[in-house]
Amino acid sequence: MPNYPLTPKTVPHVKTQYRTIRTKLPVPESLPILQEMRRYEPQSMSGLPPVVWKKGENFLVHDHWGNRWIDWSSGVLITNAGHGRKEIIDAIVAQAKSGLLSNYLFPHALRGKLARMLVARAPKNLDKAFILSTGSETLECAIKLCRTRGMNLKPSKRVIVSFLNAFHGRTLGAQMIGGIPALKTWIGRQDPRMIQVPFPEGFRCKDVRFALFTKSLAKAGVHPSDVCGVILESYQGGNASFADVAYIKALRAWCDRHSALLVFDEVQAGFGRTGKYWGFEHYGVKADILCCGKGISGSLPLSAVLANHQVLDLYAPGSMTSTHSCNPVCCAATIANLEVLDRVKAVANSARLGKALHARLRGFQKKYPTRIGAVHGKGLVAALHMVKPGAEEPDADAAWRIVEACYERGVLMFSPVGFGGASVKISPPLTITRGALEESLGVLEEALGAVLG
Numbered sequence: 001m002p003n004y005p006l007t008p009k010t011v012p013h014v015k016t017q018y019r020t021i022r023t024k025l026p027v028p029e030s031l032p033i034l035q036e037m038r039r040y041e042p043q044s045m046s047g048l049p050p051v052v053w054k055k056g057e058n059f060l061v062h063d064h065w066g067n068r069w070i071d072w073s074s075g076v077l078i079t080n081a082g083h084g085r086k087e088i089i090d091a092i093v094a095q096a097k098s099g100l101l102s103n104y105l106f107p108h109a110l111r112g113k114l115a116r117m118l119v120a121r122a123p124k125n126l127d128k129a130f131i132l133s134t135g136s137e138t139l140e141c142a143i144k145l146c147r148t149r150g151m152n153l154k155p156s157k158r159v160i161v162s163f164l165n166a167f168h169g170r171t172l173g174a175q176m177i178g179g180i181p182a183l184k185t186w187i188g189r190q191d192p193r194m195i196q197v198p199f200p201e202g203f204r205c206k207d208v209r210f211a212l213f214t215k216s217l218a219k220a221g222v223h224p225s226d227v228c229g230v231i232l233e234s235y236q237g238g239n240a241s242f243a244d245v246a247y248i249k250a251l252r253a254w255c256d257r258h259s260a261l262l263v264f265d266e267v268q269a270g271f272g273r274t275g276k277y278w279g280f281e282h283y284g285v286k287a288d289i290l291c292c293g294k295g296i297s298g299s300l301p302l303s304a305v306l307a308n309h310q311v312l313d314l315y316a317p318g319s320m321t322s323t324h325s326c327n328p329v330c331c332a333a334t335i336a337n338l339e340v341l342d343r344v345k346a347v348a349n350s351a352r353l354g355k356a357l358h359a360r361l362r363g364f365q366k367k368y369p370t371r372i373g374a375v376h377g378k379g380l381v382a383a384l385h386m387v388k389p390g391a392e393e394p395d396a397d398a399a400w401r402i403v404e405a406c407y408e409r410g411v412l413m414f415s416p417v418g419f420g421g422a423s424v425k426i427s428p429p430l431t432i433t434r435g436a437l438e439e440s441l442g443v444l445e446e447a448l449g450a451v452l453g
């Protein structure tokens with residue numbers, strides 16, 4: 001992946017209701033901060049547009065020098081309820097001031113309340129919540145639960161099936177079930193009982209028939225009765241790609257037939273991102289385990305695994321825990337965030353504005369049919385799949401330049417992700433207004449014109 005040079009560039013100034021660009025970019029005065037990070041941190045921590053964030057305000061990001069961007073990143077799909085929400089700040093401050101910052105598994109007043117609130121927002125069959133800190137941890141936990149349950153049924157029932165192009169986090173188990181080969185080269189000894197099959201999204205994988213699933217298992221020499229769990233992102237994050245609905249319905253029936261758990265990774269999709277509370281609701285099926293993170297707290301690190309008690313109670317007291325599980329400050333932030341999401345009707349806003357977003361993006365695809373291979377996503381998540389002229393080969397360079405052109409014009413995205421690093425990902429806070437969304441789409445249109453001609 002390329003990186004942004006730390007050489008200030010003169011860019012046209014911008015001043016609108018939402019956006020201000022009044023300096024060179026990166027800002028000359030920000031260079032010491034940026035250089036310090038490049039000097040002392042691993043280079044893997046760079047690669048995003050070099051904006052030094054001072055504060056976030058709903059759907060805006062401010063730097064220290066008077067520049068303002070409309071945010072299309074939500075951090076990385078964290079701030080569904082908007083940046084810098086007063087209710088969340090107040091809850092964090094109140095909890096911190098109470099004097100309890102950390103207490104491991106010792107009970108505190110917010111733990112049960114948060115678990116209850118999560119269960120109340122989940123489908124009925126998921127009646128317990130295990131609170132953790134990061135998304136990756138929830139996937140590790142889901143793997144463990146599927147295997148433990150499966151091996152209790154019969155010792156060979158331990159195969160986990162996941163999907164090509166999937167991203168489930170950066171820890172060992174999460175990368176073993178991930179489907180991006182370049183991220184897996186370091187693993188050394190891939191668990192032969194974790195296999196990946198094609199993800200039926202219709203663009204990179206044109207065959208969306210469920211037969212491909214069973215054929216792929218047979219090809220890998222896996223007997224269906226040995227599968228303990230099937231794990232998928234509700235939409236594949238890198239490309240904002242949903243699976244074919246009929247396929248997922250058939251998958252659900254297959255899991256029931258073979259007593260395998262169906263796990264949806266909702267780390268990106270949950271909490272309204274796709275215009276429904278949970279992303280998997282678009283498929284009209286039942287989930288056995290939901291892995292949640294990011295937008296669950298909208299702020300501090302907190303994640304959760306939701307499942308039925310028969311699954312979540314597989315481990316004895318004290319034997320499935322984590323040091324920062326249920327940190328009281330993170331719990332306070334999450335409770336406030338869940339309340340804000342409900343109160344401001346973030347899910348409905350995501351569904352309503354998502355329609356406008358996708359209509360506009362489809363228009364851009366019509367204008368550049370040989371360069372935008374596909375537009376995927378639902379609600380307030382979308383990805384433009386950039387391709388080389390007239391081909392299906394991903395065009396990472398064009399995607400990179402589009403993101404850069406938007407950044408220079410006051411719309412902030414993270415760098416391209418997904419297949420071939422060629423997906424331009426759009427994921428504003430769910431509280432963005434129609435006016436700001438339209439204005440930022442105008443910026444994208446201008447950027448597309450500048451890059452694609």
Ligand SMILES: Cc1ncc(COP(=O)(O)O)c(C=O)c1O
Nearest residue numbers: 134135136167168169237267268
């Ligand atoms: C779908 C999905 N699952 C899991 C993760 C891992 O979450 P975390 O980075 O909090 O460990 C991510 C992070 O981007 C994700 O997008």
